[in-house]
Amino acid sequence: MKLFKPLDYRTYRVSWNCVIKGPCQPPEVEAVRNDIYIEMPFVRGDPLDPVWHGLSQEAREAIASEITEHLTTLRQVPPPAQDLVASAYQNPAHDSRVSNRFFGPCTQREFHPLLRTHLPEDWIRSVLDENTETVHTKQYKTVFTHADLAPRNIMMRNGRLTAIIDWGNAGWYPEYWEYTKMHYKYFAEDWYELIERRLPCYEAGLDAERAVIARYGDDIGTPAVLHREGVTRHREGSKPAKEWLAARAGRPWTDLWSLALANLKIEA
Template structure:
Protein backbone atom coordinates (compact mmCIF):
# COMPACT_ATOMS: atom_id res chain seq x y z
CA UNK A 1 0.00 0.00 0.00
CA UNK A 2 1.41 3.39 -0.96
CA UNK A 3 0.79 6.04 1.67
CA UNK A 4 0.59 9.61 0.47
CA UNK A 5 0.06 12.79 2.42
CA UNK A 6 -3.27 14.01 1.10
CA UNK A 7 -6.31 15.66 2.59
CA UNK A 8 -8.36 13.50 0.21
CA UNK A 9 -8.34 10.77 2.87
CA UNK A 10 -11.12 11.71 5.28
CA UNK A 11 -10.09 11.99 8.91
CA UNK A 12 -13.29 10.48 10.40
CA UNK A 13 -12.88 7.32 8.32
CA UNK A 14 -9.37 6.48 9.52
CA UNK A 15 -10.45 3.41 11.46
CA UNK A 16 -12.23 2.05 8.38
CA UNK A 17 -11.26 0.47 5.08
CA UNK A 18 -9.35 3.59 4.01
CA UNK A 19 -6.24 2.64 6.01
CA UNK A 20 -6.35 -1.15 5.98
CA UNK A 21 -3.28 -2.79 4.46
CA UNK A 22 -3.21 -6.24 2.81
CA UNK A 23 -6.51 -7.05 4.48
CA UNK A 24 -7.61 -10.54 3.49
CA UNK A 25 -9.72 -13.14 5.25
CA UNK A 26 -6.69 -15.45 5.58
CA UNK A 27 -4.51 -12.77 7.19
CA UNK A 28 -7.28 -11.82 9.63
CA UNK A 29 -7.86 -15.47 10.53
CA UNK A 30 -4.17 -16.28 11.05
CA UNK A 31 -3.61 -13.17 13.16
CA UNK A 32 -6.43 -13.99 15.54
CA UNK A 33 -5.38 -17.64 15.73
CA UNK A 34 -1.80 -16.58 16.54
CA UNK A 35 -3.02 -14.57 19.53
CA UNK A 36 -4.31 -17.78 21.11
CA UNK A 37 -1.52 -20.14 20.02
CA UNK A 38 2.00 -19.02 19.07
CA UNK A 39 1.78 -15.81 21.13
CA UNK A 40 1.77 -17.93 24.30
CA UNK A 41 5.41 -18.89 23.67
CA UNK A 42 6.64 -15.28 23.88
CA UNK A 43 6.75 -12.69 26.62
CA UNK A 44 4.95 -9.45 25.91
CA UNK A 45 4.08 -6.21 27.60
CA UNK A 46 1.26 -3.95 26.48
CA UNK A 47 -0.42 -4.02 23.07
CA UNK A 48 2.62 -5.39 21.16
CA UNK A 49 2.49 -9.19 21.17
CA UNK A 50 5.16 -11.34 19.46
CA UNK A 51 3.49 -14.05 17.40
CA UNK A 52 6.67 -15.51 15.86
CA UNK A 53 10.42 -14.91 15.80
CA UNK A 54 9.92 -12.41 12.99
CA UNK A 55 6.50 -10.83 13.54
CA UNK A 56 4.72 -8.76 16.18
CA UNK A 57 1.01 -8.12 16.39
CA UNK A 58 -0.10 -4.81 17.87
CA UNK A 59 -3.76 -4.81 18.80
CA UNK A 60 -6.24 -3.16 21.12
CA UNK A 61 -9.17 -0.77 21.17
CA UNK A 62 -6.77 2.14 21.65
CA UNK A 63 -4.55 1.05 18.72
CA UNK A 64 -5.17 2.95 15.50
CA UNK A 65 -4.45 1.96 11.90
CA UNK A 66 -2.82 5.36 11.39
CA UNK A 67 0.29 4.00 13.10
CA UNK A 68 0.73 1.39 10.36
CA UNK A 69 0.18 4.03 7.65
CA UNK A 70 2.78 6.24 9.34
CA UNK A 71 5.44 3.51 9.40
CA UNK A 72 4.91 2.91 5.69
CA UNK A 73 5.06 6.65 5.01
CA UNK A 74 8.35 7.02 6.89
CA UNK A 75 9.82 3.96 5.14
CA UNK A 76 8.85 5.38 1.74
CA UNK A 77 10.28 8.84 2.40
CA UNK A 78 13.38 8.23 4.51
CA UNK A 79 16.10 5.69 5.27
CA UNK A 80 15.03 5.58 8.94
CA UNK A 81 14.72 1.97 10.16
CA UNK A 82 11.09 1.24 10.99
CA UNK A 83 9.25 -2.07 11.27
CA UNK A 84 7.93 -3.40 7.97
CA UNK A 85 4.13 -3.54 7.98
CA UNK A 86 2.70 -6.80 6.65
CA UNK A 87 -0.99 -6.20 7.28
CA UNK A 88 -3.41 -4.01 9.19
CA UNK A 89 -7.16 -4.28 9.58
CA UNK A 90 -10.18 -3.71 11.82
CA UNK A 91 -12.06 -6.66 13.26
CA UNK A 92 -15.06 -6.03 15.52
CA UNK A 93 -13.96 -2.42 16.06
CA UNK A 94 -10.49 -3.54 17.18
CA UNK A 95 -7.35 -2.60 15.25
CA UNK A 96 -4.72 -5.19 14.32
CA UNK A 97 -1.28 -4.31 12.95
CA UNK A 98 1.06 -7.14 11.93
CA UNK A 99 4.61 -5.89 11.61
CA UNK A 100 8.22 -6.93 11.54
CA UNK A 101 9.79 -7.95 14.84
CA UNK A 102 13.11 -6.15 14.65
CA UNK A 103 15.96 -8.04 16.26
CA UNK A 104 17.48 -5.70 18.80
CA UNK A 105 17.35 -4.37 22.34
CA UNK A 106 15.62 -1.20 23.38
CA UNK A 107 17.95 1.57 24.49
CA UNK A 108 16.31 1.76 27.92
CA UNK A 109 17.27 -1.85 28.68
CA UNK A 110 20.77 -1.53 27.23
CA UNK A 111 21.59 1.85 28.76
CA UNK A 112 23.60 0.71 31.82
CA UNK A 113 25.71 -1.73 29.82
CA UNK A 114 26.78 0.81 27.18
CA UNK A 115 30.16 2.51 27.29
CA UNK A 116 30.30 6.26 26.94
CA UNK A 117 31.77 5.83 23.45
CA UNK A 118 28.99 3.45 22.36
CA UNK A 119 26.30 5.76 23.70
CA UNK A 120 27.77 8.73 21.84
CA UNK A 121 27.75 6.77 18.57
CA UNK A 122 24.11 5.84 19.11
CA UNK A 123 23.13 9.41 19.96
CA UNK A 124 24.92 10.68 16.86
CA UNK A 125 22.81 8.32 14.75
CA UNK A 126 19.68 9.44 16.55
CA UNK A 127 20.46 13.08 15.76
CA UNK A 128 20.80 12.19 12.06
CA UNK A 129 17.51 10.28 12.20
CA UNK A 130 15.72 13.28 13.71
CA UNK A 131 17.13 15.61 11.05
CA UNK A 132 16.16 13.24 8.24
CA UNK A 133 12.62 12.96 9.57
CA UNK A 134 12.31 16.74 9.81
CA UNK A 135 13.66 17.17 6.29
CA UNK A 136 10.69 15.42 4.64
CA UNK A 137 9.11 18.03 2.39
CA UNK A 138 5.50 18.73 3.42
CA UNK A 139 2.93 18.70 0.61
CA UNK A 140 1.31 22.05 -0.25
CA UNK A 141 -1.14 23.38 2.34
CA UNK A 142 -0.16 20.81 4.94
CA UNK A 143 -1.54 21.70 8.37
CA UNK A 144 -1.16 20.02 11.73
CA UNK A 145 -2.27 16.56 10.71
CA UNK A 146 -1.31 12.92 10.18
CA UNK A 147 0.76 11.61 7.29
CA UNK A 148 -2.42 11.21 5.22
CA UNK A 149 -4.04 14.48 6.24
CA UNK A 150 -6.16 13.02 9.03
CA UNK A 151 -6.41 13.25 12.80
CA UNK A 152 -3.64 12.81 15.37
CA UNK A 153 -3.26 11.22 18.79
CA UNK A 154 -1.40 12.33 21.91
CA UNK A 155 -2.53 10.91 25.24
CA UNK A 156 -0.37 13.48 27.07
CA UNK A 157 -2.61 16.34 25.97
CA UNK A 158 -5.55 16.92 28.34
CA UNK A 159 -8.14 16.61 25.58
CA UNK A 160 -6.00 14.70 23.07
CA UNK A 161 -7.96 11.47 23.23
CA UNK A 162 -9.41 9.71 21.44
CA UNK A 163 -8.09 11.87 18.56
CA UNK A 164 -7.34 15.51 17.77
CA UNK A 165 -7.53 17.51 14.57
CA UNK A 166 -6.72 17.64 11.79
CA UNK A 167 -6.05 21.38 11.83
CA UNK A 168 -5.70 23.42 8.66
CA UNK A 169 -3.17 25.80 10.21
CA UNK A 170 -0.90 26.02 13.28
CA UNK A 171 -3.09 28.88 14.50
CA UNK A 172 -6.14 26.60 14.47
CA UNK A 173 -4.09 23.98 16.38
CA UNK A 174 -2.96 26.54 18.93
CA UNK A 175 -6.50 27.77 19.50
CA UNK A 176 -7.56 24.19 20.17
CA UNK A 177 -4.71 23.79 22.67
CA UNK A 178 -5.96 26.78 24.67
CA UNK A 179 -9.66 25.96 24.32
CA UNK A 180 -10.28 29.00 22.07
CA UNK A 181 -9.40 31.36 24.91
CA UNK A 182 -8.53 34.96 24.08
CA UNK A 183 -6.28 37.35 25.98
CA UNK A 184 -9.30 39.63 26.46
CA UNK A 185 -10.96 36.94 28.60
CA UNK A 186 -8.36 36.98 31.40
CA UNK A 187 -9.67 36.76 34.94
CA UNK A 188 -9.11 39.60 37.40
CA UNK A 189 -7.79 37.13 39.97
CA UNK A 190 -4.52 36.44 38.18
CA UNK A 191 -1.38 38.47 38.73
CA UNK A 192 0.00 41.02 36.28
CA UNK A 193 2.91 38.69 35.48
CA UNK A 194 0.56 35.80 34.76
CA UNK A 195 -1.57 38.04 32.55
CA UNK A 196 1.50 39.23 30.66
CA UNK A 197 2.67 35.63 30.15
CA UNK A 198 -0.71 34.57 28.76
CA UNK A 199 -0.93 37.60 26.46
CA UNK A 200 2.56 36.84 25.14
CA UNK A 201 1.61 33.20 24.58
CA UNK A 202 -1.57 34.09 22.67
CA UNK A 203 0.27 36.64 20.51
CA UNK A 204 2.96 34.10 19.65
CA UNK A 205 0.48 31.28 18.99
CA UNK A 206 -1.59 33.49 16.69
CA UNK A 207 1.43 34.74 14.75
CA UNK A 208 2.94 33.48 11.50
CA UNK A 209 4.45 29.99 11.54
CA UNK A 210 6.77 28.19 9.12
CA UNK A 211 5.80 24.97 7.40
CA UNK A 212 5.22 22.00 9.71
CA UNK A 213 7.80 19.25 10.02
CA UNK A 214 7.23 15.53 10.41
CA UNK A 215 7.57 14.67 14.08
CA UNK A 216 7.77 11.39 16.01
CA UNK A 217 6.63 13.06 19.28
CA UNK A 218 7.69 10.20 21.58
CA UNK A 219 11.43 9.66 21.22
CA UNK A 220 12.12 7.93 24.52
CA UNK A 221 14.72 5.16 25.08
CA UNK A 222 12.09 2.40 25.01
CA UNK A 223 11.22 3.32 21.42
CA UNK A 224 14.80 3.14 20.11
CA UNK A 225 16.05 -0.34 19.23
CA UNK A 226 19.78 -1.00 19.00
CA UNK A 227 22.08 -3.86 18.07
CA UNK A 228 25.62 -3.29 19.24
CA UNK A 229 26.35 0.36 18.50
CA UNK A 230 23.77 0.70 15.75
CA UNK A 231 20.18 1.92 15.83
CA UNK A 232 18.19 -0.75 14.03
CA UNK A 233 14.66 0.45 14.67
CA UNK A 234 12.52 3.40 15.73
CA UNK A 235 9.14 2.15 16.94
CA UNK A 236 5.83 3.39 18.40
CA UNK A 237 4.74 5.94 15.79
CA UNK A 238 1.24 6.41 17.22
CA UNK A 239 1.89 10.07 18.19
CA UNK A 240 3.61 11.02 14.91
CA UNK A 241 2.46 13.58 12.38
CA UNK A 242 2.99 17.03 10.91
CA UNK A 243 3.50 19.59 13.67
CA UNK A 244 4.97 23.08 14.11
CA UNK A 245 8.81 22.89 14.06
CA UNK A 246 9.10 23.40 17.83
CA UNK A 247 6.82 20.49 18.78
CA UNK A 248 9.47 17.73 18.99
CA UNK A 249 11.58 19.94 21.23
CA UNK A 250 8.75 20.84 23.59
CA UNK A 251 7.42 17.26 23.51
CA UNK A 252 10.85 16.12 24.72
CA UNK A 253 10.50 18.53 27.62
CA UNK A 254 6.88 17.63 28.41
CA UNK A 255 7.22 13.89 27.96
CA UNK A 256 10.39 13.27 29.94
CA UNK A 257 9.89 15.17 33.18
CA UNK A 258 10.75 12.11 35.29
CA UNK A 259 13.61 11.04 32.99
CA UNK A 260 15.79 14.09 33.51
CA UNK A 261 18.99 12.56 32.11
CA UNK A 262 17.26 11.51 28.89
CA UNK A 263 15.41 14.81 28.71
CA UNK A 264 18.71 16.72 28.76
CA UNK A 265 20.24 14.41 26.14
CA UNK A 266 17.27 14.59 23.78
CA UNK A 267 16.98 18.35 24.05
CA UNK A 268 20.68 18.60 23.17
CA UNK A 269 20.06 16.63 19.94
CA UNK A 270 17.26 18.90 18.77
CA UNK A 271 17.35 22.40 17.38
CA UNK A 272 16.52 24.64 20.37
CA UNK A 273 13.27 26.61 20.56
CA UNK A 274 13.62 28.60 23.82
CA UNK A 275 10.86 31.11 23.06
CA UNK A 276 8.44 28.37 22.07
CA UNK A 277 9.40 26.44 25.21
CA UNK A 278 8.40 29.46 27.32
CA UNK A 279 5.16 29.59 25.34
CA UNK A 280 4.50 25.91 26.09
CA UNK A 281 5.32 26.33 29.77
CA UNK A 282 2.60 28.95 29.98
CA UNK A 283 0.14 26.77 28.07
CA UNK A 284 0.84 23.75 30.26
CA UNK A 285 0.32 25.83 33.39
CA UNK A 286 -3.14 27.03 32.38
CA UNK A 287 -4.43 24.60 29.72
CA UNK A 288 -2.10 21.64 29.91
CA UNK A 289 -0.88 18.63 31.77
CA UNK A 290 -0.07 20.54 34.96
CA UNK A 291 -2.91 23.00 34.95
CA UNK A 292 -3.47 24.50 38.38
Protein backbone atom coordinates (compact mmCIF):
# COMPACT_ATOMS: atom_id res chain seq x y z
CA MET A 1 0.00 0.00 0.00
CA LYS A 2 1.31 3.46 -0.92
CA LEU A 3 1.01 6.04 1.82
CA PHE A 4 2.17 9.01 -0.26
CA LYS A 5 1.65 10.19 -3.82
CA PRO A 6 4.52 11.65 -5.90
CA LEU A 7 4.78 15.42 -5.49
CA ASP A 8 5.83 15.70 -9.15
CA TYR A 9 7.48 13.50 -11.78
CA ARG A 10 10.81 13.33 -9.90
CA THR A 11 9.97 14.32 -6.33
CA TYR A 12 8.66 11.65 -3.98
CA ARG A 13 7.55 11.81 -0.39
CA VAL A 14 9.02 8.73 1.34
CA SER A 15 8.02 9.36 4.96
CA TRP A 16 6.08 11.84 7.06
CA ASN A 17 9.12 14.12 7.26
CA CYS A 18 11.23 13.39 4.18
CA VAL A 19 11.11 13.74 0.39
CA ILE A 20 13.55 12.48 -2.28
CA LYS A 21 14.14 14.42 -5.50
CA GLY A 22 16.05 13.06 -8.46
CA PRO A 23 17.82 12.40 -10.65
CA CYS A 24 18.96 16.00 -10.28
CA GLN A 25 21.25 18.03 -12.50
CA PRO A 26 24.68 18.79 -10.97
CA PRO A 27 24.07 22.56 -10.45
CA GLU A 28 21.09 21.81 -8.19
CA VAL A 29 23.03 19.15 -6.31
CA GLU A 30 25.88 21.59 -5.78
CA ALA A 31 23.54 24.35 -4.63
CA VAL A 32 22.19 22.14 -1.83
CA ARG A 33 25.47 20.22 -1.27
CA ASN A 34 24.18 16.70 -1.71
CA ASP A 35 24.25 13.72 -4.08
CA ILE A 36 22.51 12.85 -7.36
CA TYR A 37 19.29 12.26 -5.42
CA ILE A 38 18.49 14.99 -2.91
CA GLU A 39 17.01 14.04 0.44
CA MET A 40 15.12 16.95 1.97
CA PRO A 41 12.84 17.51 4.92
CA PHE A 42 9.18 17.50 3.94
CA VAL A 43 7.82 21.02 4.33
CA ARG A 44 4.09 21.28 4.86
CA GLY A 45 2.39 24.03 2.95
CA ASP A 46 1.33 25.28 -0.45
CA PRO A 47 3.07 27.23 -3.21
CA LEU A 48 2.55 30.96 -3.00
CA ASP A 49 0.84 31.37 -6.38
CA PRO A 50 -2.51 29.69 -5.58
CA VAL A 51 -2.84 31.35 -2.15
CA TRP A 52 -1.61 34.87 -2.95
CA HIS A 53 -4.96 36.41 -3.83
CA GLY A 54 -6.50 35.13 -0.59
CA LEU A 55 -3.88 36.81 1.62
CA SER A 56 -4.39 40.08 3.43
CA GLN A 57 -2.25 43.06 2.51
CA GLU A 58 -0.44 42.71 5.84
CA ALA A 59 0.42 39.07 5.06
CA ARG A 60 1.66 40.00 1.59
CA GLU A 61 3.90 42.69 3.06
CA ALA A 62 5.31 40.21 5.57
CA ILE A 63 6.06 37.63 2.87
CA ALA A 64 7.80 40.22 0.70
CA SER A 65 9.92 41.26 3.68
CA GLU A 66 10.91 37.64 4.39
CA ILE A 67 11.84 37.05 0.76
CA THR A 68 13.92 40.24 0.84
CA GLU A 69 15.77 39.05 3.94
CA HIS A 70 16.60 35.68 2.41
CA LEU A 71 17.72 37.13 -0.93
CA THR A 72 19.84 39.77 0.77
CA THR A 73 21.63 37.06 2.74
CA LEU A 74 22.13 34.99 -0.41
CA ARG A 75 23.58 37.92 -2.34
CA GLN A 76 26.06 38.66 0.44
CA VAL A 77 27.82 35.30 0.06
CA PRO A 78 31.35 36.12 -1.22
CA PRO A 79 31.83 34.82 -4.79
CA PRO A 80 34.87 32.64 -5.55
CA ALA A 81 35.71 35.18 -8.26
CA GLN A 82 34.21 38.25 -9.81
CA ASP A 83 33.07 38.16 -13.43
CA LEU A 84 31.92 34.56 -13.05
CA VAL A 85 28.91 32.67 -14.38
CA ALA A 86 28.92 29.13 -13.04
CA SER A 87 27.33 26.61 -10.69
CA ALA A 88 27.85 26.85 -6.96
CA TYR A 89 31.14 24.92 -7.20
CA GLN A 90 32.37 26.79 -10.31
CA ASN A 91 31.31 24.08 -12.73
CA PRO A 92 28.97 24.56 -15.74
CA ALA A 93 25.70 26.33 -15.03
CA HIS A 94 22.16 25.43 -16.02
CA ASP A 95 19.28 27.83 -16.56
CA SER A 96 15.93 27.06 -18.15
CA ARG A 97 16.05 30.49 -19.84
CA VAL A 98 18.93 29.14 -21.96
CA SER A 99 17.86 25.49 -22.38
CA ASN A 100 18.09 22.15 -20.63
CA ARG A 101 21.80 22.06 -21.48
CA PHE A 102 24.86 23.29 -19.62
CA PHE A 103 27.06 26.32 -20.29
CA GLY A 104 30.21 27.75 -18.77
CA PRO A 105 31.86 28.30 -16.44
CA CYS A 106 32.42 31.57 -18.20
CA THR A 107 32.79 35.32 -17.85
CA GLN A 108 29.97 37.80 -18.30
CA ARG A 109 31.47 38.78 -21.66
CA GLU A 110 30.92 35.15 -22.72
CA PHE A 111 27.52 34.77 -21.03
CA HIS A 112 25.84 37.75 -22.67
CA PRO A 113 26.65 36.68 -26.26
CA LEU A 114 25.09 33.30 -25.46
CA LEU A 115 21.83 35.03 -24.50
CA ARG A 116 21.66 36.77 -27.89
CA THR A 117 22.81 33.66 -29.84
CA HIS A 118 26.29 35.14 -30.37
CA LEU A 119 25.17 38.25 -32.18
CA PRO A 120 28.42 40.29 -32.55
CA GLU A 121 28.82 43.11 -30.07
CA ASP A 122 28.99 45.81 -32.73
CA TRP A 123 25.62 44.66 -34.14
CA ILE A 124 23.67 44.81 -30.88
CA ARG A 125 22.49 48.40 -31.24
CA SER A 126 21.26 48.03 -34.82
CA VAL A 127 19.66 44.58 -34.44
CA LEU A 128 18.32 45.00 -30.89
CA ASP A 129 18.66 48.43 -29.23
CA GLU A 130 21.01 50.79 -27.42
CA ASN A 131 19.90 49.67 -23.96
CA THR A 132 20.75 46.02 -24.69
CA GLU A 133 24.14 47.10 -25.98
CA THR A 134 24.78 48.93 -22.70
CA VAL A 135 23.64 45.98 -20.54
CA HIS A 136 25.58 43.37 -22.50
CA THR A 137 28.83 45.33 -22.41
CA LYS A 138 28.67 46.43 -18.77
CA GLN A 139 30.54 44.70 -15.96
CA TYR A 140 28.25 43.61 -13.11
CA LYS A 141 28.97 42.33 -9.65
CA THR A 142 28.79 38.54 -9.30
CA VAL A 143 26.28 37.26 -6.71
CA PHE A 144 24.83 33.88 -5.77
CA THR A 145 21.42 33.61 -7.41
CA HIS A 146 18.44 31.29 -7.05
CA ALA A 147 17.43 32.22 -10.63
CA ASP A 148 13.92 30.77 -10.46
CA LEU A 149 12.28 32.68 -7.64
CA ALA A 150 8.77 32.27 -8.96
CA PRO A 151 5.81 32.04 -6.53
CA ARG A 152 5.49 28.32 -7.35
CA ASN A 153 8.86 27.81 -5.63
CA ILE A 154 7.94 29.74 -2.49
CA MET A 155 6.21 27.49 0.03
CA MET A 156 3.65 28.90 2.48
CA ARG A 157 1.78 27.67 5.54
CA ASN A 158 -0.63 29.65 7.71
CA GLY A 159 0.34 32.84 5.91
CA ARG A 160 4.07 32.42 6.57
CA LEU A 161 6.98 31.47 4.34
CA THR A 162 8.29 27.97 5.16
CA ALA A 163 10.78 27.24 2.35
CA ILE A 164 12.24 28.29 -0.99
CA ILE A 165 12.50 25.21 -3.20
CA ASP A 166 13.85 24.10 -6.61
CA TRP A 167 17.47 25.25 -6.79
CA GLY A 168 18.05 23.72 -10.23
CA ASN A 169 19.04 27.05 -11.82
CA ALA A 170 21.06 28.37 -8.88
CA GLY A 171 24.62 29.57 -9.29
CA TRP A 172 26.86 32.61 -9.71
CA TYR A 173 25.39 35.20 -12.08
CA PRO A 174 25.49 38.95 -12.79
CA GLU A 175 23.73 40.86 -10.04
CA TYR A 176 20.71 41.72 -12.21
CA TRP A 177 19.89 38.10 -13.13
CA GLU A 178 17.71 37.36 -10.08
CA TYR A 179 15.56 40.38 -10.87
CA THR A 180 15.10 39.54 -14.54
CA LYS A 181 14.35 35.86 -13.85
CA MET A 182 11.69 36.82 -11.30
CA HIS A 183 9.85 38.39 -14.25
CA TYR A 184 10.37 35.38 -16.53
CA LYS A 185 6.84 34.11 -15.95
CA TYR A 186 4.28 36.80 -15.12
CA PHE A 187 2.56 36.79 -11.73
CA ALA A 188 0.39 39.36 -9.89
CA GLU A 189 1.37 42.99 -10.38
CA ASP A 190 1.30 43.77 -6.66
CA TRP A 191 3.79 40.93 -6.05
CA TYR A 192 6.37 42.74 -8.16
CA GLU A 193 5.55 46.09 -6.58
CA LEU A 194 6.16 44.72 -3.07
CA ILE A 195 9.45 43.08 -4.03
CA GLU A 196 10.69 46.08 -5.99
CA ARG A 197 10.14 48.38 -3.00
CA ARG A 198 12.58 46.25 -1.01
CA LEU A 199 15.25 45.01 -3.40
CA PRO A 200 17.52 46.62 -6.00
CA CYS A 201 15.74 46.94 -9.33
CA TYR A 202 17.42 46.40 -12.67
CA GLU A 203 14.94 47.74 -15.20
CA ALA A 204 17.63 48.10 -17.88
CA GLY A 205 18.58 44.43 -17.48
CA LEU A 206 14.94 43.39 -17.66
CA ASP A 207 14.33 45.50 -20.78
CA ALA A 208 17.41 43.98 -22.42
CA GLU A 209 16.18 40.47 -21.62
CA ARG A 210 12.79 41.23 -23.09
CA ALA A 211 14.36 42.62 -26.25
CA VAL A 212 16.57 39.55 -26.69
CA ILE A 213 13.75 37.07 -26.02
CA ALA A 214 11.44 38.93 -28.40
CA ARG A 215 14.05 38.56 -31.12
CA TYR A 216 15.50 35.10 -30.45
CA GLY A 217 13.19 33.28 -28.05
CA ASP A 218 14.13 31.74 -24.72
CA ASP A 219 15.50 28.31 -25.66
CA ILE A 220 18.66 29.50 -27.34
CA GLY A 221 20.91 26.78 -25.89
CA THR A 222 19.31 23.92 -27.82
CA PRO A 223 20.97 23.03 -31.17
CA ALA A 224 18.76 24.00 -34.10
CA VAL A 225 18.65 24.88 -37.78
CA LEU A 226 17.15 28.35 -38.12
CA HIS A 227 15.60 29.95 -41.19
CA ARG A 228 15.09 33.71 -41.12
CA GLU A 229 14.66 36.19 -43.97
CA GLY A 230 15.96 33.70 -46.52
CA VAL A 231 19.08 32.84 -44.51
CA THR A 232 19.74 29.43 -42.96
CA ARG A 233 21.88 29.28 -39.84
CA HIS A 234 22.99 26.32 -37.75
CA ARG A 235 22.85 27.05 -34.03
CA GLU A 236 25.28 24.86 -32.10
CA GLY A 237 23.56 25.34 -28.78
CA SER A 238 25.25 25.53 -25.41
CA LYS A 239 27.66 23.13 -23.75
CA PRO A 240 30.30 23.24 -21.01
CA ALA A 241 33.27 25.50 -21.62
CA LYS A 242 36.11 24.01 -23.68
CA GLU A 243 38.61 24.79 -20.93
CA TRP A 244 36.48 22.99 -18.35
CA LEU A 245 36.08 19.94 -20.60
CA ALA A 246 39.81 19.92 -21.38
CA ALA A 247 40.64 19.90 -17.67
CA ARG A 248 38.60 16.69 -17.31
CA ALA A 249 39.85 14.97 -20.47
CA GLY A 250 41.64 11.67 -20.02
CA ARG A 251 40.85 11.36 -16.34
CA PRO A 252 38.89 8.42 -14.88
CA TRP A 253 36.12 10.63 -13.54
CA THR A 254 33.27 8.80 -11.86
CA ASP A 255 31.52 11.80 -10.36
CA LEU A 256 28.10 13.29 -10.94
CA TRP A 257 29.32 15.37 -13.87
CA SER A 258 30.52 12.24 -15.68
CA LEU A 259 26.97 10.92 -15.62
CA ALA A 260 25.50 14.26 -16.69
CA LEU A 261 27.90 14.60 -19.63
CA ALA A 262 27.28 11.02 -20.72
CA ASN A 263 23.53 11.66 -20.79
CA LEU A 264 24.13 14.63 -23.10
CA LYS A 265 26.69 12.67 -25.15
CA ILE A 266 29.40 15.25 -24.41
CA GLU A 267 32.93 13.91 -24.09
CA ALA A 268 35.10 15.14 -21.26
